[in-house]
Amino acid sequence: MVIPVRLGPRSYTIVVEPGALATVGERLRALGTGSRVALVSDPSIRSLYGKTVAESLERSGFAVTGLDVPEGEAAKTLAVAERCWSALLAAGFDRTSTVVALGGGAVGDVAGFVAGTYMRGVSFVQVPTTVLAQVDASIGGKTAINHPEAKNLIGVFHQPRLVLVDPLTARTLPEREFRSGLAEIVKHGIVLDADYFARLERDALPLLARDPSVLERVIAGSCRLKADVVERDEREAELRMVLNYGHTIGHALEAVTHYARFTHGEADSLGIAAEARLARRLGLASAETVARQERLLQALGLPVRLPPLEADAVLAALSHDKKARDGRVPFVLAPEIGTFRIVEDVTADDIRAVLAELSD
Amino acid sequence: MVIPVRLGPRSYTIVVEPGALATVGERLRALGTGSRVALVSDPSIRSLYGKTVAESLERSGFAVTGLDVPEGEAAKTLAVAERCWSALLAAGFDRTSTVVALGGGAVGDVAGFVAGTYMRGVSFVQVPTTVLAQVDASIGGKTAINHPEAKNLIGVFHQPRLVLVDPLTARTLPEREFRSGLAEIVKHGIVLDADYFARLERDALPLLARDPSVLERVIAGSCRLKADVVERDEREAELRMVLNYGHTIGHALEAVTHYARFTHGEADSLGIAAEARLARRLGLASAETVARQERLLQALGLPVRLPPLEADAVLAALSHDKKARDGRVPFVLAPEIGTFRIVEDVTADDIRAVLAELSD
Numbered sequence: 011m012v013i014p015v016r017l018g019p020r021s022y023t024i025v026v027e028p029g030a031l032a033t034v035g036e037r038l039r040a041l042g043t044g045s046r047v048a049l050v051s052d053p054s055i056r057s058l059y060g061k062t063v064a065e066s067l068e069r070s071g072f073a074v075t076g077l078d079v080p081e082g083e084a085a086k087t088l089a090v091a092e093r094c095w096s097a098l099l100a101a102g103f104d105r106t107s108t109v110v111a112l113g114g115g116a117v118g119d120v121a122g123f124v125a126g127t128y129m130r131g132v133s134f135v136q137v138p139t140t141v142l143a144q145v146d147a148s149i150g151g152k153t154a155i156n157h158p159e160a161k162n163l164i165g166v167f168h169q170p171r172l173v174l175v176d177p178l179t180a181r182t183l184p185e186r187e188f189r190s191g192l193a194e195i196v197k198h199g200i201v202l203d204a205d206y207f208a209r210l211e212r213d214a215l216p217l218l219a220r221d222p223s224v225l226e227r228v229i230a231g232s233c234r235l236k237a238d239v240v241e242r243d244e245r246e247a248e249l250r251m252v253l254n255y256g257h258t259i260g261h262a263l264e265a266v267t268h269y270a271r272f273t274h275g276e277a278d279s280l281g282i283a284a285e286a287r288l289a290r291r292l293g294l295a296s297a298e299t300v301a302r303q304e305r306l307l308q309a310l311g312l313p314v315r316l317p318p319l320e321a322d323a324v325l326a327a328l329s330h331d332k333k334a335r336d337g338r339v340p341f342v343l344a345p346e347i348g349t350f351r352i353v354e355d356v357t358a359d360d361i362r363a364v365l366a367e368l369s370d
Numbered sequence: 371m372v373i374p375v376r377l378g379p380r381s382y383t384i385v386v387e388p389g390a391l392a393t394v395g396e397r398l399r400a401l402g403t404g405s406r407v408a409l410v411s412d413p414s415i416r417s418l419y420g421k422t423v424a425e426s427l428e429r430s431g432f433a434v435t436g437l438d439v440p441e442g443e444a445a446k447t448l449a450v451a452e453r454c455w456s457a458l459l460a461a462g463f464d465r466t467s468t469v470v471a472l473g474g475g476a477v478g479d480v481a482g483f484v485a486g487t488y489m490r491g492v493s494f495v496q497v498p499t500t501v502l503a504q505v506d507a508s509i510g511g512k513t514a515i516n517h518p519e520a521k522n523l524i525g526v527f528h529q530p531r532l533v534l535v536d537p538l539t540a541r542t543l544p545e546r547e548f549r550s551g552l553a554e555i556v557k558h559g560i561v562l563d564a565d566y567f568a569r570l571e572r573d574a575l576p577l578l579a580r581d582p583s584v585l586e587r588v589i590a591g592s593c594r595l596k597a598d599v600v601e602r603d604e605r606e607a608e609l610r611m612v613l614n615y616g617h618t619i620g621h622a623l624e625a626v627t628h629y630a631r632f633t634h635g636e637a638d639s640l641g642i643a644a645e646a647r648l649a650r651r652l653g654l655a656s657a658e659t660v661a662r663q664e665r666l667l668q669a670l671g672l673p674v675r676l677p678p679l680e681a682d683a684v685l686a687a688l689s690h691d692k693k694a695r696d697g698r699v700p701f702v703l704a705p706e707i708g709t710f711r712i713v714e715d716v717t718a719d720d721i722r723a724v725l726a727e728l729s730d
Contacts, residue, residue: 044695092448099520104694127487129692130512130525131605152490160459165490166526245491332489334464335404 011230015149015237017244020169024149024237026230028222030176031062034110034137035070041171043133044106047072048098050121052081055113055139058182063112063137072108075101083269085116086155088164094124108133108171114140115147115274119162122153126168136170139179141191142275145198145232146253148173150240160330161265167245175233177226188220189311190275193256195228196306197282198235201255204348206231207306214309252350254333255342256282259361262327266319279312280368287364288356289343299346316368324365325358371590375509375597377604380529384509384597386590388582390536391422394470394497395430401531403493404466407432408458410481412441415473415499418542423472423497432468435461437481443629445476446515448524454484468493468531474500475507475634479522482513486528496530499539501551502635505558505592506613508533510600520690521625527605535593537586548580549671550635553616555588556666557642558595561615564708566591567666574669612710614693615702616642619721622687626679639672640728647724648716649703659706676728684725685718 013024025037038047047067051060056078064074077097079085098107109132111121118136125134136148154165180188199207209231210217216224236253243249260281264272272280286303289295304314331339341353373384385397398407407427411420416438424434437457439445458467469492471481478496485494496508514525540548559567569591570577576584596613603609620641624632632640646663649655664674691699701713 088448088452095517095524096519099517099523105692106695127524127526129523130514130527154490157455157459159456163459163489164455164487166487167490332465335466 013230013234013237016241017169022169022171022173024173024175024233026175026177026226026233028176028178028226030174031059031137032066034063034135034174035066035068035072037172037174038067038072038108038135039070041133043108043171044104045071045073046075046101046103046107048075048077048101048103048107048109049112050077050079050094050109050117050124051112052079052085052117054081055117059112059139059179063110067110079117079120082116083156085120088155090120091124091155094120095128098124098128103128103132105129105132108135110135110137112137112139113143114138115143118143118148119154119165122151122168122170123155123165126153126166131168134168134170136173138173138175140183141180141188141229142194144175144177144180144229145191146194146236148175149233149236151244161261161269162332175229177229178222180225180229181220181222186273190273192217192310193275193278193282193307193312195232196303196310197253197255197278198232200282200303200344200347201252201342201350202235202239202348204346206235207347211302211306214306218310251333251340251352252342255344255350256285258328258331258333258339258341259284259324261331262324263319265327265330266323276313279307279314280316282307283314284364284368285341285343287367288341288360289345291360291363292343292353292356294343294345294351299344302347314368316365318369319365321362321365325361328361373590373594373597376601377529382529382531382533384533384535384593386535386537386586386593388536388538388586390534391419391497391539392426394423394495394534395426395428395432397532397534398427398432398468398495399430401493403468403531404464405431405433406435406461406463406467408435408437408461408463408467408469409472410437410439410454410469410477410484411472412439412445412477414441415477419472419499419539423470427470439477439480442476443516445480448515450480451484451515454480455488458484458488463488463492465489465492468495470495470497472497472499473503474498475503478503478507479514479525482511482528482530483515483525486513486526491528494528494530496533498533498535500543501540501548501589502554504535504537504540504589505551506554506596508535509593509596510610511604521621521629522692535589537589538582540585540589541580541582546633550633552577552670553635553638553642553667553672555592556663556670557613557615557638558592560642560663560704560707561612561702561710562595562599562708564706566595567707571662571666574666578670611693611700611712612702615704615710616645618688618691618693618699618701619644619684621691622684623679625687625690626683636673639667639674640676642667643674644724644728645701645703647727648701648720649705651720651723652703652713652716654703654705654711659704662707674728676725678729679725681722681725685721688721
């Protein structure tokens with residue numbers, strides 16, 4: 011399935027297709043870029059898929075420079091970006107060259123940041139291999155590295171020229187990582203598409219079993235929902251904020267647990283559970299709307315109950331949210347499945363109350 | 371004089387006006403940004419103009435955080451950018467905050483890079499205080515820091531929201547720095563506007579004497595020419611390359627002399643002299659077209675003769691030019707005053723020949 015992302019001169023396509031990895035060379039060739047390609051990956055992903063991707067590029071006449079970055083968030087540092095810039099310079103990369111990110115969200119974030127800043131921006135291709143990266147991080151041009159005190163603080167918007175998704179890579183993911191990616195999929199259904207959400211409810215079991223045709227349909231559907239939002243709000247001015255559903259409290263939970271206790275998807279699942287209750291507390295959502303969200307998350311093996319946490323620490327972390335405007339954090343809430351509303355006046359007491367409910 | 375730069379959602383105005391520095395607060399207020407402003411400057415510029423700008427911002431209700439960076443190119447390092455990001459985070463800057471660059475081109479380059487990458491881009495205002503920055507670097511959104519082995523290697527396009535030029539600041543510049551800025555002005559005339567060039571020929575003496583009304587007219591005229599190019603080619607796809615006239619060889623001369631022997635403007639003056647002769651050598655330009663360029667540069671106190679240099683080193687530096695595409699560097703040449711042509715097939719022998727002519 012080919013999903014267009016229409017952004018004027020920055021338009022591109024997302025290709026969701028079993029076996030897509032072996033087609034990267036011919037697809038990049040069709041874009042008319044220069045001959046040099048940097049293949050950025052981490053050692054485990056490289057050992058799984060590096061050969062397939064590099065051979066495809068070389069078959070199409072590209073000179074491939076491999077760049078290894080550390081696994082996970084450790085890749086998203088200034089030191090790693092600096093090493094990548096130097097490697098590109100040493101390998102003679104110019105403005106026509108291309109950076110290809112092969113891996114999960116962290117690889118895509120740092121590779122995209124490097125591509126977006128090397129010579130003020132070179133071509134960038136995303137080949138995401140985790141569900142999380144496939145349905146969310148790889149689409150929309152958000153790139154970033156971390157500051158020691160704030161995740162994703164330093165970054166640029168730099169749209170890829172192409173996103174290549176092989177849904178079968180989801181079958182090789184460790185169970186916990188696979189389930190984590192499903193949190194983003196559920197989020198897309200909750201705030202954007204009631205029919206998609208209902209289908210997820212019906213397909214929960216084959217999805218968890220990683221049935222190939224269900225995987226392909228669910229991932230492609232989620233990519234389409236994300237692409238639709240990005241098309242209407244490329245720079246996260248307003249609408250795109252909808253994609254932060256669950257992430258506002260989710261990010262704060264990640265921060266107070268030092269990114270060690272929960273995966274990103276687990277934190278988002280908890281954030282969705284908390285923000286669903288916030289909507290109920292503010293009189294926006296029914297108890298059944300809250301319950302459907304929790305039931306689906308639970309059915310997909312995702313957490314919806316909090317361990318004991320310091321509410322003050324969570325509130326402090328929230329105040330550092332990048333969405334804060336002059337100190338206030340807007341929340342995206344879901345009055346019904348398939349709808350959303352941005353709420354500016356959530357109080358600290360409201361947040362304390364839902365955190366307490368979830369810790370019971 | 372108010373010069374619009376029409377770039378759709380990224381449009382802004384350049385204000386060229388004696389006393390403009392004291393109006394930054396009210397003008398920024400009119401843009402509706404958040405309350406926090408970082409004023410990035412170097413110690414000497416801050417001592418000259420920092421108080422005027424900070425007081426104007428504070429009068430309009432902004433909370434100002436001063437950020438000092440080293441003077442000149444020493445500001446354009448990753449370490450300085452990192453220190454700025456940390457300072458913004460510590461001062462509670464969010465997406466609604468603004469970075470103001472007060473100073474020359476280097477201050478604008480690093481402050482713009484920081485503004486373009488902090489939280490994926492915050493508002494940026496240029497208050498250039500050198501002629502070079504006023505007519506060139508501050509307009510068009512090119513930002514960068516240096517890699518130890520390549521100038522301006524790491525950067526982003528990040529348009530300012532406002533450019534405020536007080537032409538009277540040119541009156542306080544050291545003589546050598548003032549003259550260096552005139553090289554960019556001459557360049558604009560050569561490749562873009564024969565009438566403007568002819569007026570520069572007539573006004574050379576009052577310009578060198580820094581007559582206030584001539585300064586204002588010349589600087590505003592040059593800003594308008596640059597803005598016109600940026601409007602038609604924001605991302606330097608093709609047309610904007612015209613602004614690299616003289617800079618291709620100029621940059622190489624700076625690189626081989628380790629950025630220590632010539633100012634940027636002096637190197638560009640030498641680059642213009644060399645590229646003028648390149649056009650003549652390739653049969654594109656008349657001897658008189660070459661001579662007019664040299665005469666005006668000389669009248670403005672700029673160098674047009676080279677000291678002995680290793681031609682091989684210059685050629686090696688040229689091969690690292692960011693404009694190189696798969697190894698070949700395109701040249702912008704001027705067949706007549708007020709016109710330009712992009713020439714792809716300049717040989718190493720042609721370059722050696724003009725370097726030899728200029729060293730005689």
